[in-house]
Amino acid sequence: MKKIKNYMNGTLNVPALPKLERKLKYNQMFKRKVFICNEIDMFMKGALLAAEAEIEMNLKRIDLVAAGFVNDYFKQNIKKEPYRKYLSWS
Amino acid sequence: MSDYTDQEIVDSLKNRENHVVAFIAKRFMPMISYLIKELRADFLEADDLFQDALMIIIKKIDSGEFILTAKFSTYLYAVCKHLIEYHLKRRDVQIRYLTVQDKEKYQEEDFSEVYDENLNHKLYQYYFNKLGMNCQEVLKMYWLDVPMKEIADKLGSTEGFIRKKKHECKKKLLELVLLNPDKVKSD
Numbered sequence: 628m629k630k631i632k633n634y635m636n637g638t639l640n641v642p643a644l645p646k647l648e649r650k651l652k653y654n655q656m657f658k659r660k661v662f663i664c665n666e667i668d669m670f671m672k673g674a675l676l677a678a679e680a681e682i683e684m685n686l687k688r689i690d691l692v693a694a695g696f697v698n699d700y701f702k703q704n705i706k707k708e709p710y711r712k713y714l715s716w717s
Numbered sequence: 718m719s720d721y722t723d724q725e726i727v728d729s730l731k732n733r734e735n736h737v738v739a740f741i742a743k744r745f746m747p748m749i750s751y752l753i754k755e756l757r758a759d760f761l762e763a764d765d766l767f768q769d770a771l772m773i774i775i776k777k778i779d780s781g782e783f784i785l786t787a788k789f790s791t792y793l794y795a796v797c798k799h800l801i802e803y804h805l806k807r808r809d810v811q812i813r814y815l816t817v818q819d820k821e822k823y824q825e826e827d828f829s830e831v832y833d834e835n836l837n838h839k840l841y842q843y844y845f846n847k848l849g850m851n852c853q854e855v856l857k858m859y860w861l862d863v864p865m866k867e868i869a870d871k872l873g874s875t876e877g878f879i880r881k882k883k884h885e886c887k888k889k890l891l892e893l894v895l896l897n898p899d900k901v902k903s904d
Contacts, residue, residue: 676794699777
């Protein structure tokens with residue numbers, strides 16, 4: 628870790644550079660792999676759930692029901708605060 | 718995290734039980750994020766949209782007008798879709814009042830990030846379709862949170878084999894996405 632820090636701020640001896648460069652490159656590649664792996668999971672999960680919902684929404688005309696819900700919400704000018712406290716999830 | 722049926726979700730929301738909100742968020746947030754991307758409403762936050770949609774549904778549950786005739790996720794999806802459309806319309810009206818310079822600045826924002834994201838999403842779907850049918854089936858069920866045991870039963874296999882298969886398929890998909898051998902480009 629110390630070597631990497633020194634490498635990053637430019638105070639490390641030159642002979643150690645290639646090994647550290649490889650290490651840094653490997654770390655970056657590994658991080659990228661983990662990131663993309665998680666992103667694939669989230670994206671594909673979202674896409675599949677959305678596709679399922681889209682089909683059912685059109686079949687059972689939930690679209691119209693939802694439109695009514697949203698219209699009522701804006702008409703009634705609902706105060707959000709009383710609901711907010713029940714809606715934390717992290 | 719335990720699983721809830723749709724009716725349990727509705728009952729829990731009626732009784733203001735917080736744990737079910739965490740469950741819904743974990744399970745359906747990817748769907749909301751996907752919807753935001755699909756409708757090109759990147760200026761919206763998935764968390765905020767989720768909260769507003771849930772508030773609308775709770776209000777309807779409280780009033781006794783909410784009857785489940787489809788999956789809970791379908792209601793959530795439909796409400797989110799209408800909310801996004803509402804925000805998009807409002808945004809269009811706002812843009813009409815911007816000056817030319819403001820508009821240019823507006824359109825330049827985070828272009829590269831959006832470009833990368835679109836390309837990545839295109840790659841995921843493209844290479845997923847390139848996988849074998851077995852792989853696609855296993856991964857689809859895995860992403861839809863079907864338990865491993867159930868996947869194994871459906872495909873007439875063992876749980877261990879399915880776990881291994883899922884791992885291999887994901888590895889293959891990741892390799893294809895990173896290498897992009899077909900040189901897929903963004904639109």
